[in-house]
Amino acid sequence: MARSAGFDPQLVGLELGYLALQSGESEAARSYFEAVAVGPNPARAVQAKSELRLLPSHVSGDFYADTYSWDRVAGGNPAQDAVPTFRIRAHYRPLLGLDFSVYLLAQVTRDLASRGQASGGVSQIYADNRALFAPGLLLRLLDRHLGLFFQAGPAVNLLDDGRQRVSFDARGGAFLGIETSRCWPRNEGEGSVVFIPCGDLYSDLIYVRRFDDNIIGFGRGRAGATWLLTGPVAWQFVGEARGSVDRNSDFYNNFVEGGMGPRWRLLRPFQVELFASLNAGRYLGRENRDPAPHPLSYFDLRLQAATYVEF
16 A cells, blocks of 8 residues: 555565564565665665665574683593584575574584594594584574584594594484573673673583484583673673583583683674683593593683684
């Protein structure tokens, strides 16, 4: 009726797009905004393009990287190590109204302390040094807080440690992530002392065929606050509690621990986190082929860095 009455077609398209968003019709909203984005009025076109950047698309990707390093200053199984992981995924989403995608994954993990047979003597393995390549399925629910996934493909051994070079890796399960709204503060008094509380919770339950059909459960909670904002960097102090159990009783998957320390978050142009902490923990005493260390308790100095980017 508005079009028939001679109203600006771009204005009508914007209104229809917002009505579609309110009804949860992402596909229809995208089509309306795309039509407005190529219209003659530049201001309305810019508004439509800004909305399109926030809408899901059929094709997308994400990149994740982290480095987990530690120095065991006391306790069982002493070691110094750093484990970098890099992962990139390309997603295809058939229906914009359902957060379900088919993806292709490439992931590499290679720690700095492990040594293969080429270095002489017996191999020393501290982490899962593999390159994974896999297609997968991902369904995200509860406003993307809950995810269900499955993937399967080859895992290439990056070390000459006597094990087969290529093995089959299949894994799947569920993960849950919740974070309070101000954990990545923006425009809240840059260059000043502030108090902005923050809390987050992450947990997952994953089946991994390559690890003797193991099922591993992990949970982590963090609480703290931003106390200083300097330009794009938020200065925080954070405490955390972590724990894990598994079906196969591998000692390294069965522990409880807690720690605290400073955390720095780069807020723009993309998000990066650096967390230094002192942690105290204890293995639960369960063991499989690898015996549990003695003593079971330990103290670590840790430095973790992580980033996640969607494109």
